[in-house]
Amino acid sequence: MKNLITAMMFFPVLCFGQVQSHDIRYANETTYDYVFRHRNNPDKVKEIKWNDYNIILAFYESVGTVYDSDNKPEEISKIDIAFYAQVSDFSYLEISLPSFGAAGGKAEILSIFQANADKDPEKELFILASFKQTDDTMNGTRYYTLVFDNLPKDYRQFPESFIQMDISTTFSGCDCKINGQHPTEAKFTTSAEIREELEKRGFKQ
Secondary structure, eight states: OHHHHHHHHHOOOOOOSOOOOOEEOOTTOOHHHHHHHHSSOOSEEEEEEETTEEEEEEEEEEEEEEEOTTOOEEEEEEEEEEEEEEEETTEEEEEEOOOEEEEEEEEEEEEEEEEOOSSSSSOEEEEEEEEEEESSSEEEEEEEEEEEOOOOSSGGGOOSBOOOOGGGGGGOEEEEEETTSOOBOOSOOSHHHHHHHHHHTTOOO
């Protein structure tokens, strides 16, 4: 099951095609009400300015149960993200983001920030999250970092879905004790540590 969750985390599907229709945000509608109208009860809503666009991010945490090959139940904690980019005064486009999760305890969004992770001047979007990893073979805290490339300047070229940049895997790890193995240590658990590593790699912040 852990392999399945890892695959869901690092290999989301990217679909290019016609961008869906604009969605209107009503006058005097709060950010929370706008998000709630599309999908109710978000656990966290955040507005950010990302390069040329105003962005709304809504996070939905859920816990489910899956069964391993021995039909033993295992609790899975997952985060879904809704992403809305403002393209005119009262008009937004939604772009799909991958879900991610792990076996164990409650998920937590640690940081949402922007940093340069490639050679163009626009900054990428980083979402850093943690999960308490608790199962028969591993115990500790797993850190996931999602990195998304900047949006095109022309919203008509927006993708329908985001795909994570390959560098996402660099900043993901686990402070964990693993049965029969040496403990593992996550190298990047804060935005400051990630930015410092990007600087070392020659990406000016």
